């Protein structure tokens with residue numbers, strides 16, 4: 597059990613590219629939402645950020661977005677506000693190949709002065725949508741959002757971000773379109 601981290605799944609998106617709610621899309625008998633949730637099931641407290649009543653996931657609390665429709669950076673602000681631990685594990689709904697081992701590797705890479713821990717894809721760089729964040733980021737995050745910033749990759753300063761290389765590339769598979777899902781099924 598990961599007692600010192602709270603898991604959050606940000607599920608407030610519109611799935612415009614997918615064309616239907618991708619949280620409910622099924623891969624190998626489980627929904628994408630269930631698959632991400634499964635990777636985080638060892639977290640002591642688990643919270644879904646989504647419009648009220650939209651999803652229910654056994655073992656997961658639900659909280660509403662503080663800034664509905666403003667994207668995953670706003671979802672992260674909501675997560676940090678609801679965290680009762682110093683660290684949160686923050687994930688999107690559309691990363692169906694994440695595993696407990698992925699998160700354990702990130703948890704072990706925390707350092708006393710880091711505010712985020714992110715896995716690095718060899719071609720695409722740091723992966724902020726399946727990453728750890730420290731609650732001390734909250735005031736700066738709120739300021740950034742108030743100033744109009746919406747890019748999740750801006751959430752943590754690079755000098756305070758611990759980077760983890762060498763995780764299996766399949767961990768990063770991200771489903772944005774029906775083709776992305778089809779290519780996993782074939």
Ligand SMILES: Nc1nc2c(ncn2[C@@H]2O[C@H](COP(=O)(O)OP(=O)(O)OP(=O)(O)O)[C@@H](O)[C@H]2O)c(=O)[nH]1
Nearest residue numbers: 607608609610611612613665666667668671688689
């Ligand atoms: N809480 C919250 N999460 C969001 C919001 N917008 C997107 N997300 C989530 O952020 C993650 C990554 O976002 P995208 O891949 O862009 O998903 P999306 O916005 O539903 O899809 P598109 O409409 O195709 O961009 C997914 O888990 C989304 O549910 C939002 O406004 N609030």
Ligand SMILES: [Mg+2]
Nearest residue numbers: 609610611667
């Ligand atoms: Mg989007």
